[in-house]
Amino acid sequence: LRMYIGRGTKVYLLPLRxxxxxxxxxxxxxxxxxxxxxxxxxxxxxxxxxxxxxLVAITRGLDMAGVNVRAVYDIDPVETWHSDSVVLVGDAAHSMLHHQGQGANSAIEDAGALADALREASSVREALARYQAVRKPETDKLQAISRQGWSEEEIEDVFPGQKPADAAPKE
Ligand SMILES: Cc1cc2nc3c(=O)[nH]c(=O)nc-3n(C[C@H](O)[C@H](O)[C@H](O)COP(=O)(O)OP(=O)(O)OC[C@H]3O[C@@H](n4cnc5c(N)ncnc54)[C@H](O)[C@@H]3O)c2cc1C
Structure with missing residues (x-):
């Protein structure tokens, strides 16, 4: 993988062997x-x-008919991931931008941590709290790292007065 970063833009070259x-x-x-x-x-x-x-030459030569354009969004950290009996895992708990390649990995680690907590705790309620205590500090950091490269000023420039999540289309 090669990544180039500048002025709020990231360019990746990813070999698909x-x-x-x-x-x-x-x-x-x-x-x-x-x-x-x-x-x-x-x-x-x-x-x-x-x-x-x-990179400019590759871009100039792109066949636009074969270019896939899609929006990506992330969310701010969610304070609580569970009630007494319902729990969030994966993107529902901590969707992050894809720049560190950690979203799916985190979902898998969540599942493992949740299974461990359910096995070890004496009640579901305690297990869910334990799961969040183990996983949230990690994913809070990954969400922040995955946003890096876009400074507050750059975000303000493109989304004046908004957070990126507010720019998502309303259903
Ligand atoms: C461009 C891009 C590149 C990425 N690259 C990487 C990478 O290299 N490495 C990595 O680890 N992660 C990567 N990710 C992130 C990864 O794809 C996600 O973090 C991961 O898919 C999250 O898994 P999930 O099961 O939590 O959610 P999802 O995969 O979103 O699964 C949720 C499922 O619920 C379904 N659903 C939604 N609403 C309902 C409903 N009401 N009823 C029934 N079903 C419903 C959806 O259709 C979906 O199938 C990337 C993401 C993007 C966008």
């Missing part, structure tokens, strides 16, 4: 809150302006 392909992924702040924003080649070129010329 089993397919003999390379995934070329650009993540940028976008004021359009749609799940699938309309993006032209010129928009994408403007996003990578100032990056290494090889």
């Amino acid at each position: 089993h397919r003999g392909q390379v995934s070329f992924d650009i993540t940028a702040l976008c004021p359009d809150g749609a799940w699938s924003p309309e993006v032209s080649r010129d928009d994408v070129l403007a996003t990578v302006e100032g990056f290494d010329e090889r």
Whole structure:
């Protein structure tokens, strides 16, 4: 994996060895809150302006018909993950941006920690509290790290007066 970061934009090159392909992924702040924003080649070129010329050349050569454009969102840490009998795991508890590749990994670790807590605690209520106490400090950190690269000023510039989560389309 290679990642290039600048001005709120991240560019990844991810080898897909089993397919003999390379995934070329650009993540940028976008004021359009749609799940699938309309993006032209010129928009994408403007996003990578100032990056290494090889990245600009790859972008210029993209077949836009084969480019998948989708929105990604994260959430602020959730204070409580459980009631006495219902509990959140995975993205429902701590959805994070994908930049550290930790979302699915965290969901799997949640499941393991929850199983351990249910085995060890003397009640469901105690198990759920124990599970949260073990996992939340880890995922709070991962959520913060996964947001890094976009400063508060950059977020304010694109989403004035809003938090990124507020930019999601309302159902
Ligand atoms: C672009 C991108 C790249 C990523 N790369 C990585 C990576 O490299 N490594 C990594 O670890 N993670 C990565 N992730 C994150 C990972 O995909 C998620 O963290 C993970 O899928 C979360 O699993 P989950 O089971 O909690 O939620 P989900 O996978 O979202 O599962 C929730 C399920 O519930 C279903 N559902 C929703 N509402 C209802 C309903 N009302 N009734 C019934 N079913 C419902 C949904 O259809 C879905 O199938 C990436 C995410 C993105 C967007």
